[in-house]
Amino acid sequence: MKFADRTKFLKSSEIREMLKYSQMPDMISFSGGYPNPHAFPSREIVRIVEKIIDKNKFVLQYGPTEGIKELREALKKRMQKKGIKTDIDNIKITTGSQQGLFLLGEILINPGDNIVVESPTYLGALNAFSIFQPNYISIPIDENGMKIDVLEEKLKKEKIKFVYTIPTFQNPSGTTLSLDRRKYLLELAEKYDFFIIEDDPYSELRYSGENIKSIKSLDKNNLVIYLSTFSKILCPGFRLGWIIADEEIGKKFEIAKQNADLCSPNFTQYIAEEYINSGIIDKQIKLIRKMYKRKRDIMLNALNKYFPKNSKWTKPDGGMFIWVEFHEKVDVKKLLEYAIKEKVIFISGAPFYATNPKYNTIRLNFTNTEDNLIEEGIKRLSQALKKIKEGD
Numbered sequence: 001m002k003f004a005d006r007t008k009f010l011k012s013s014e015i016r017e018m019l020k021y022s023q024m025p026d027m028i029s030f031s032g033g034y035p036n037p038h039a040f041p042s043r044e045i046v047r048i049v050e051k052i053i054d055k056n057k058f059v060l061q062y063g064p065t066e067g068i069k070e071l072r073e074a075l076k077k078r079m080q081k082k083g084i085k086t087d088i089d090n091i092k093i094t095t096g097s098q099q100g101l102f103l104l105g106e107i108l109i110n111p112g113d114n115i116v117v118e119s120p121t122y123l124g125a126l127n128a129f130s131i132f133q134p135n136y137i138s139i140p141i142d143e144n145g146m147k148i149d150v151l152e153e154k155l156k157k158e159k160i161k162f163v164y165t166i167p168t169f170q171n172p173s174g175t176t177l178s179l180d181r182r183k184y185l186l187e188l189a190e191k192y193d194f195f196i197i198e199d200d201p202y203s204e205l206r207y208s209g210e211n212i213k214s215i216k217s218l219d220k221n222n223l224v225i226y227l228s229t230f231s232k233i234l235c236p237g238f239r240l241g242w243i244i245a246d247e248e249i250g251k252k253f254e255i256a257k258q259n260a261d262l263c264s265p266n267f268t269q270y271i272a273e274e275y276i277n278s279g280i281i282d283k284q285i286k287l288i289r290k291m292y293k294r295k296r297d298i299m300l301n302a303l304n305k306y307f308p309k310n311s312k313w314t315k316p317d318g319g320m321f322i323w324v325e326f327h328e329k330v331d332v333k334k335l336l337e338y339a340i341k342e343k344v345i346f347i348s349g350a351p352f353y354a355t356n357p358k359y360n361t362i363r364l365n366f367t368n369t370e371d372n373l374i375e376e377g378i379k380r381l382s383q384a385l386k387k388i389k390e391g392d
């Protein structure tokens with residue numbers, strides 16, 4: 001056998017597989033978690049590059065593994081505004097949050113360790129963690145996020161390493177963990193001695209409702225490892241994210257990162273720093289929120305108009321996704337075949353479950369489709385649904 005044994009845990013993401021369909025002509029794609037390209041501040045990026053490229057000899061150079069100091073300073077201030085007090089030494093820049101998740105898996109998971117995930121959860125996290133062979137414990141979610149009382153029952157019986165959560169506008173479901181549950185989760189982390197990995201790519205993308213404090217901002221005992229990213233508030237092409245962790249974890253993380261890629265690109269880090277410090281970031285986020293709110297509303301209205309009454313879907317206050325649960329007899333695999341013929345695609349829900357998948361679920365992305373095609377896409381999907389004779 002040519003390959004290492006652990007490669008049997010390497011899985012290709014279904015989202016990547018769907019890419020080939022999304023590039024077909026006239027296809028309406030609700031599949032990837034792509035930001036809208038109109039939300040990228042392209043002109044501003046050009047101006048920033050012109051400003052910094054000749055002036056700063058480090059822009060095109062290798063950089064420190066933990067990330068350039070200027071960007072970590074800027075993030076420290078920004079995080080402080082969100083109630084997260086941290087020192088710049090506790091902030092490490094990553095090559096996207098995805099790298100953060102992978103490296104946390106590398107430094108924290110032993111084969112067989114119990115780790116808790118939401119059910120469903122972010123597929124990319126499952127793929128990043130699985131190579132380290134954890135034992136997944138899945139906790140169901142409802143409209144207020146992870147059911148912490150169910151978690152507590154598990155904790156009475158099993159020792160766990162960490163809880164991985166996307167508490168705000170979760171990928172894939174769009175749901176948000178309530179403040180009470182955030183506090184309850186922190187209490188449990190203290191009582192049962194585990195970490196919380198708070199993955200927060202979406203909290204800046206709120207379209208309705210009140211802000212809810214991050215778990216990290218409520219954490220007094222350094223139990224939370226916080227991750228965020230520039231992917232949805234600047235652009236994913238920069239491949240920039242960051243983690244905030246205590247000194248011990250930060251040090252190990254930094255060595256693991258050094259071995260993985262030496263450093264994240266200085267080039268995009270200096271641009272991101274200027275993007276924050278010039279204040280462009282806040283204007284841009286305002287614009288993105290407005291654009292995505294409109295798209296969310298169009299999709300929710302279309303779902304109301306076209307989808308069968310025996311299906312249900314989430315009504316997210318932010319983020320990029322709506323999660324649909326059809327009547328249990330709907331076979332989503334079949335639905336996808338029909339949908340592709342109707343020229344619309346989505347992501348089936350089953351791969352987002354670490355255990356016990358629900359095969360009658362799908363994830364819809366609403367950010368990357370032109371306004372005038374969102375309703376048409378949902379209409380096509382409802383036609384595909386009719387064709388598979390729901391209830392058969």
Ligand SMILES: Cc1ncc(COP(=O)(O)O)c(C=O)c1O
Binds near residue numbers: 096122201228241
């Ligand atoms: C919950 C979650 N975590 C992490 C990521 C990875 O993001 P990045 O582009 O920063 O690697 C994503 C991307 O969609 C995500 O939805």
